[in-house]
Amino acid sequence: MDQLVIRGGRPLAGTVTASGAKNAALPLMASCLLTSEPLRLENVPRLMDVRTMARLLRHVGAEVTEEGPASLRLQAEAPGCPEAPYDLVKTMRASVLVLGPLVARLGRARVSLPGGCAIGPRPINLHLMGLERLGARIRLSHGYVEAETDGLTGARIAFDLQTVTGTENLMMAAALARGTTTLEHAACEPEVADLASLLNAMGAKIEGAGSATITIHGVPALRGATHRTIPDRIETGTLAVAAAITGGTVTIEECRPVHLEAVLVKLEESGAALTTGPGTLTVRGASRSRAVNVRTQPFPGFATDMQAQMMALMAVASGRSVITEAVFENRFMHVNELLRMGADITTAGNTAVVQGVPGLLGAPVMATDLRASASLVLAALAARGTTTVSRIYHLDRGYEALEEKLRLLGADIERVKA
Ligand code: EPU
Numbered sequence: 455m456d457q458l459v460i461r462g463g464r465p466l467a468g469t470v471t472a473s474g475a476k477n478a479a480l481p482l483m484a485s486c487l488l489t490s491e492p493l494r495l496e497n498v499p500r501l502m503d504v505r506t507m508a509r510l511l512r513h514v515g516a517e518v519t520e521e522g523p524a525s526l527r528l529q530a531e532a533p534g535c536p537e538a539p540y541d542l543v544k545t546m547r548a549s550v551l552v553l554g555p556l557v558a559r560l561g562r563a564r565v566s567l568p569g570g571c572a573i574g575p576r577p578i579n580l581h582l583m584g585l586e587r588l589g590a591r592i593r594l595s596h597g598y599v600e601a602e603t604d605g606l607t608g609a610r611i612a613f614d615l616q617t618v619t620g621t622e623n624l625m626m627a628a629a630l631a632r633g634t635t636t637l638e639h640a641a642c643e644p645e646v647a648d649l650a651s652l653l654n655a656m657g658a659k660i661e662g663a664g665s666a667t668i669t670i671h672g673v674p675a676l677r678g679a680t681h682r683t684i685p686d687r688i689e690t691g692t693l694a695v696a697a698a699i700t701g702g703t704v705t706i707e708e709c710r711p712v713h714l715e716a717v718l719v720k721l722e723e724s725g726a727a728l729t730t731g732p733g734t735l736t737v738r739g740a741s742r743s744r745a746v747n748v749r750t751q752p753f754p755g756f757a758t759d760m761q762a763q764m765m766a767l768m769a770v771a772s773g774r775s776v777i778t779e780a781v782f783e784n785r786f787m788h789v790n791e792l793l794r795m796g797a798d799i800t801t802a803g804n805t806a807v808v809q810g811v812p813g814l815l816g817a818p819v820m821a822t823d824l825r826a827s828a829s830l831v832l833a834a835l836a837a838r839g840t841t842t843v844s845r846i847y848h849l850d851r852g853y854e855a856l857e858e859k860l861r862l863l864g865a866d867i868e869r870v871k872a
Contacts, residue, residue: 482683487516497683514530533560561602562602613638650668656679699832776806
């Protein structure tokens with residue numbers, strides 16, 4: 455198992471390029487199941503979750519080929535096995551994104567129930583409720599969801615809470631349903647809007663994606679298309695915090711600052727100087743950040759996927775900050791590891807009180823999930839001495855070449871075999 459060895463204390467400086475968004479690429483890839491014609495996706499990040507999705511799509515009967523360093527050709531001419539098996543779903547919950555497309559295209563699907571994960575229970579009841587509203591019959595059997603239909607029919611579906619992959623699954627299913635579907639209290643994340651723009655290029659009729667009400671006029675068939683994945687706003691935010699936490703100056707190119715405004719507001723409030731252009735962001739870190747309070751929320755609020763990274767910054771800020779995790783139930787797994795580096799953090803329920811300390815000390819720490827891993831890397835960049843981050847397969851799931859990008863910016867970071 456690989457580890458990262460990081461010697462901290464160097465202000466980062468320079469320019470890096472943002473990769474395509476993991477959480478956009480995964481549903482974009484799944485949508486190849488909706489048509490027999492080929493899809494071409496550009497700006498697809500090279501990371502483990504994308505490879506897992508490719509494996510899953512091949513298992514279902516699609517062809518997935520790399521056409522260049524960041525582009526994929528996907529074609530599901532005649533998918534024959536409408537199943538997402540347990541061993542793939544347990545490594546990547548986003549596997550559930552094949553459920554909607556398979557039911558819509560083939561009239562049946564069998565997808566392993568994801569179960570809990572490192573950040574909480576994460577049920578999929580809303581995905582299933584929505585499919586039932588569209589006319590699918592759902593059965594749970596031996597740990598699998600089995601869905602069947604003689605044809606989906608448009609319906610009004612109101613979510614009681616906003617779910618990103620739930621909205622995406624139902625948008626894909628409804629694209630091929632008979633009649634009109636309305637999704638109310640839908641997720642507004644940019645990744646949902648990106649998926650709608652691919653589906654529309656494939657011939658779907660979707661309005662309102664990116665807002666809380668999405669209307670989908672079903673069509674009998676979809677065609678192939680070419681689409682460029684949006685930049686990864688969480689990777690951009692993580693690199694921005696890397697600049698802030700080291701007191702460095704970093705420019706991120708090919709990003710979309712409008713997709714992370716809530717994070718940028720908090721970085722500015724904490725003392726960083728920001729310059730944004732339509733596709734670039736420059737962050738100049740303060741010599742010491744100030745404490746700010748953060749509450750995670752669905753888009754356009756502060757992303758839960760940036761909470762752990764912001765906590766690393768607050769761990770070395772001056773003053774006390776209160777961080778509230780309002781999206782997931784158990785997303786503070788990084789806290790105990792930050793404590794090992796000398797942070798002063800107490801948690802009660804979904805709230806963490808972070809008393810900033812003047813500096814962290816390098817230590818051996820363990821990654822527990824994707825964003826927790828990123829926060830440990832950030833803390834290590836600021837810490838005095840050497841930090842070894844183990845179990846970095848979590849990081850490899852969702853960041854493309856993070857350590858190479860950080861090294862390019864002057865970080866002392868290397869990957870070693872444990
Ligand atoms: N929820 C339910 N029932 C459902 C679906 C969701 O109760 O049927 C709850 C969840 O338990 C959670 C909340 O609703 O408390 C929001 O979850 P959501 O469904 O929006 O999360 P997701 O779609 O499973 C995506 C991202 C996550 C990101 C969340 C929130 C992808 C592939 N994953 O997950 O990304 O944290 O939205 O923004 O898009 C990550 O990249 O590290 C990551 C975890």
